[in-house]
Amino acid sequence: MPKLTLSEIGRRAHVSSATVSRVINGYPHIRPEIRERVQKIIDETGYQPNQMARALASNNTNIVGLFVPNVVEFIFADPYLSSLIPGVSQACNVRESTLALFLYHTKEEGQRQLRRILSSNIVEGLIITADCSDTEFMPLLFENDVPFVLMGRPSKFSDQVSFVDYDNVGGAYSAVKHLLQLGRRRIAIITNTLNTAAEDRTAGYLRALEEWGIRPDPDLRGEGDFTERGGYLLMKQLIPQQPDAVFSASDTMAIGVLRAIHEAGLSVPDDIAVTSFDDLPSAATANPPLTTVHQSPQRQGALAVDTLLEIVKHGADTVRHIVLPTELIIRASCGAVQTRSLT
Amino acid sequence: MPKLTLSEIGRRAHVSSATVSRVINGYPHIRPEIRERVQKIIDETGYQPNQMARALASNNTNIVGLFVPNVVEFIFADPYLSSLIPGVSQACNVRESTLALFLYHTKEEGQRQLRRILSSNIVEGLIITADCSDTEFMPLLFENDVPFVLMGRPSKFSDQVSFVDYDNVGGAYSAVKHLLQLGRRRIAIITNTLNTAAEDRTAGYLRALEEWGIRPDPDLRGEGDFTERGGYLLMKQLIPQQPDAVFSASDTMAIGVLRAIHEAGLSVPDDIAVTSFDDLPSAATANPPLTTVHQSPQRQGALAVDTLLEIVKHGADTVRHIVLPTELIIRASCGAVQTRSLT
DNA sequence: TTTGATATTGAAAGCGCTTACAATTAGGTT
DNA sequence: AACCTAATTGTAAGCGCTTTCAATATCAAA
Secondary structure, eight states, X not given: OOOOOHHHHHXXXXXXXHHHHXXXXXXXXXXXXXXXXXXXXXXXXXXXXXXXXXXXXXXXXXXXXXXXXXXXXSOOOOHHHHHHHHHHHHHHHHXXXXXXXXXXXXXXXXXXXXXXXXXXXXXXXXXXXXXXXXXXXXXXXXXXXXXXXXESOOSSSTXXXXXXXXXXXXXXXXXXXXXXXXXXXXXXXXXXXXXXXXXXXXXXXXXXXXXXXXXXXXXXXXXXXXXXXXXHHHHHHHGGGOOSEEEESSHHHHHHHHHHHHHTTOOTTTTSEXXXXXXXXXXXXXXXOOXXXXXXXXXXXXHHHHHHHHHHHHOTTOOOEEEEOOEEEOOGGGSXXXXXXXX | OOOOOHHHHHHHHTSOHHHHHHHHTTXXXXXXXXXXXXXXXXXXHTOOOXXXXXXXXXXXXXXXXXXXXXXXXXXXXXXXXXXXXHHHHHHHHHTTOEEEEEEOSSHHHHHHHHHHHHHTTOOSEEEEESSTIIIIIHHHHXXXXXXXXXXXXXXXXXXXXXXXXXXXXXXXXXXXXXXHHTTOOOEEEEEESOOHHHHHHHHHHHHHHHHTTOOOOGGGEEEEOSSHHHHHHHHHHHGGGOOSEEEESSHHHHHHHHHHHHHTTOOTXXXXXXXXXXXXXXXXXXXXXXXXEEOOHHHHHHHHHHHHHHHHHHOTTOOOEEEEOOEEEOXXXXXXXXXXXXX
């Protein structure tokens, strides 16, 4: 049996390969009878066009790359990625694109590979997890004309690049406002070392305080790495300042915060109320369950694909800024609802 | 600036594009001076060959597909995938292959897409998570001559297809033997509905009993879905049979088993010892920590890539069976070590 | 009926690479 | 010196598709 190609289908349908190509690509001006005849052969044979040939001829690979230059070593327990990847994948399925996954452990390797990825024409566009995007990667990205979308607002060039971000300012604002409405006044904040998300979350915190006419107390601010242990250590230092509430910029750190408060013999939320950000699965099972700002990396990933493909279509100089709304999930840790034991 | 292509590099180095191609591909018979001259231009320009053109000409896409037809809906919390994907990714990086990720929620969609993936020549080989591989996917796989490797032993055709599996029989055997050595005699087994892994783990259980001259008691066997809740429900039914130990075929179910035992007012390991299989992160943090059979999907994924690429090289009819050893991780739940509270 | 626009198709030129194949050269061997 | 083998390079033919371009067919308006 001869290999199935466009011209083979053409031969069987008594048309040229060009016509078959047009049928496949939904070109309008085809006589219905011919379209049907060709389609019938395609269906019967189960013919699928060779993606590589297609890519070469049309200069469009139909492959979307997801580029993650800083995967946590060894364990893949990163809840963000675990949610992001299926989101991106599903959106690719819907748009009939193929997802290529590029995971690297170090920025150095990421950078080396990024160069290769960009200039080997393997992807038609790239989704890039943020942080990493800034100084090191930007120049490379700009040199090439490969469309890309960042996950999260970059610290620089943000008006020249496209990104899909959360409303970190608004989310933090709502979490802190909630604490204020519950009567808390000495609200501490714990953030990880400043990336733009932490920056924006701090901004939201400050805005809420300002709106309530509260002068932010520098002694109520802690900044560290973004592990559970980081949250624990920072909170230990903050407890002597006698905060009556804490806003943690991430759930992971908040778990450490809870531990520090418990160890100090204090109660959450009675002595210190806690709200945080992310709504990871662990937030719901924490003790007490965390009031936190919900975001969905899955949704963010899907939107990134859509945005990217739109950019691909409209030209690489198109710039899109998507800011997703967040939602405050109220659980026990802020004191607004009754603490109940889990059943 | 003209687009960088083989012939452009050739022009600059005063050689033909064929020679440049040979330099890039490490063809032996090239005069060293020419090789150097060409390499210099390549390095200076940062030229990268167009992957698509390469794929078309050489009929080798250099893309490895990871095909997962049954991703858990919505949450990507599957610890197996979370470990498998980075393993596969890293191995692809090492072998300079690109990883294409195909995640689908239902087998129907998986099957539809598999057809497309196979006949569109997008991947040079496929890694397929098992279970799913059996009845529905096998015929499609056989029709096409795309090399593939299954994760886990398939229930049928296992001598005609390549797979990378764990020594489930041996692992289960060691876990049950451990219980026997600790003096347990009424050892229950809890498995999920039979796939080959569960089958093999059951076989290991039976082998250990047989070796000890113990006739397996059918009342000590439970089979269900493979959730925590499944383990819980099965164990509730088994407790009246008064087992002095349980071998659970998965950590997830074992957590449910622990809960059922505690609810019955019994103690682990004093009244009932528990061992299980997988060594998920949750096994170490369970209460008490689970003695379990360690496997590393990360390693399995990496080996799958290596095996696949070997098959690609040696021809699609090559068959490789890789069986990875397992290791019994002894923690508190079997009673062999002192239970300690976590610090 | 003539005419200009539009619909419909096929021929053919690539896309950027690999790879026979042929041509040339170099290096020994009688 | 004639001759054979192996090394070295270029020429050119595709890989399977898209996409101009040109040719023809069709149709409504004049």
